[in-house]
Amino acid sequence: MWSDGLNQLIRRGRWVACALLLAVLVPHAVAQKTLRYAFPVAETGFDPAQVSDLYSRNITSGIFEPPLTYDYLARPFKLKALTAALPEVSADFKTFTFHIQPGIYFADDPAFNGPDGQKRRRELVAQDYVYSFKRHYDPLWKSPNLFQLENNKLLGLSELRSEAMASNKPFSYEREVQGLRVLDRYTFRVMLADPSPRFSLVMADPAFGAVAREVVETYVDNIMGHPVGTGAFRLSEWRRSSRIVLTRNPDFREQLYDAEAPAGDVRLQAIAKALHGRRLPMVDRVEIAIIDEAQPRWLSFLNGQFDFLDRLPNDFAPVAIPNNKLAPNLQKMGLVIARSPLIESLMACYFNLDHPVVGGYEPEKVALRRAVSLAYDGGAEVRVLRRGQALPGQGPIGPQVFGYDPAFKSEMSDYDPARAKALLDLYGYLDRDGDGWRERPNGEPLVLELSSQPDQSSRQLDELMQKNLAAVGLRLVIKKAKWPENNKAAHAGKLMMWGVAWGADNPDGETFLGLGYGPNKGGANYSRFDLPAFNELFAKQSAMPDSPERERVMQDASKLMVAYMPYKFTGYRIATDMMYPWVIGYERNTFVREFYKYVDIDLDIQKKARKP
Secondary structure, three states: OHHHHHHHHHHHHHHHHHHHHHHHHHHHHHOOOEEEEEEOOOOOOOOOOOOOOHHHHHHHHHHOOOOEEEOOOOOOOOEEEOOEOOOEEOOOOOEEEEEEOOOOEOOOOHHHOOOOOOOOOOEOOHHHHHHHHHHHHOHHHOOOOHHHHHOOOEOOHHHHHHHHHHHOOOOOOOOOEOOEEEEEOOEEEEEEOOOOOOHHHHOOOHHHOOOOHHHHHHHHHHHHHOOOOOOOEEEEEEEOOOEEEEEEOOOOOOOEOOOOOOOOOHHHHHHHHHHOOOEOOOOOEEEEEEOOOHHHHHHHHHOOOOOEEOOOOHHHHHHHOHHHOOOHHHHHOOOEEEEEEOOEEEEEEEEOOOOOOOOOOOHHHHHHHHHHHHHOOHHHHHHHHOOOOEEEOOOOOOOOOEOOOOOOOOHHHOOOHHHHHHHHHHOOOOOOOOOOOOEOOOOOEOEEEEEEOOOHHHHHHHHHHHHHHHOOOOEEEEEEOOHHHHHHHHHOOOOOEEOOEEEOOOOEOHHHHHHHOHHHEOOOEOOOOOOHHHHHHHHHHHOOOOOHHHHHHHHHHHHHHHHHOOEEEEEEEEEEEEEOOOEEOOOOOOOOOOHHHOOEEOHHHHHHHOOO
């Protein structure tokens, strides 16, 4: 009896001790560091082999890891190791050997459990990269990123893909090919048909992050909603087109902040010093809302619902950053801005070169596209609709990449309705029935169709295009759909015209020239442009080391894209990102999309700021 009573007291004492311990620990557990922000465009999914849109890639970049990455702060942009060391490269730039760091693990997932249901840790090995790269060649996944590997001609992979397509049989993952081989548990080798001095840049693209075969085979058709990688975060919640939540991956290896800031940049030097040696990631949770209209997104940020604003909407630039400086009232709130040009090319539209109305290479078809370009007031788009938050565009290659020439001037930036009318008249696009609208040279009705989205910014751009084309007698109808729907239709070649932006995959101008490379149809080449002379120049520059000679070849290719006008380039946006003072360490890096891995939330500043 005495013994039972003592045992009860001991058990009760343990309970009290546990309660006291929980009382101490719970406040710390609740005080998670959470970064909250919003996307202006809905995501499509989270399978690296299937997505190409910016916002889905922003998520996959935090979950999946390619072999290499870029230093977060270094300018010029600098490649660095991620899961693998920088590769061993042959003298002819045809062979690249990658050595993976042992001890990297995938996030925990039921796909890795044994037959008995027992959890198993799954280490990243060389075979995972071989499998992941092959998935882009598998016709089943319709990879929009395949063009990056195809352009580099990995030996035997294109043939494997063609065989699967011709036989209508499943793609053979087991068959070894010369271009992609496992050498040992942690080493794989890539062999190319032609020299590719910049192939290492491709290996830093999150599209080529490692995916485990067990996960793909477990979830199959639902793989877009079940991303499992080796990255710093994992997907915890997803309500399509509404809410995305990432949480820290507890299986993520020790990785310390070691970004190298430019010597002359005081702000970036301060960030590098303050965060050096901190374990990544520094935040525990990332919550992302989807708000496609600019006004509610802006107001939600001002009301404190978000910590960070990814690109200030153009409509609010005059009041938020007059003369490109933060307004006094926002300074009093403690807000901070970071401005930088985006490494991208804006397009008023691309033209589907396979479409019977706007496509083709005949003089009259080229004349129609060039007339549309001349009739469109790209300067008004930059000055008025974008509130001056963009640089005028002259061609496909944007700033901050190799091959960009700031002195290059072309008719791409010209606004000349008189020349547009003269071109249309000369090539037989006339108003034959006197209704105010021009017909095609064969007398058939001429109706242009521009695909667009139902948000306010898109409506403003649509109205400008419609007004400009009407002024030269061209009828334009607008077809509305959500961005993911338009993107899917565009890759399938089903749209006549669509206005988009193309962001760089790496700091080299080839990523923009790829928009016109014939074999990239269905991927980067939205326009389905396929001109032998251009393709020859593209292939030539791709095999050349960086040099003035390569730059000249790239400029010649750019001029062909201007002359044939598969795209109407209008500019290069300037991003003004805004954040509250408790967001520490932010800097925009186009090639490190998972910026949230490198920022911190200062809970003390946040708590003080939120006191009533």
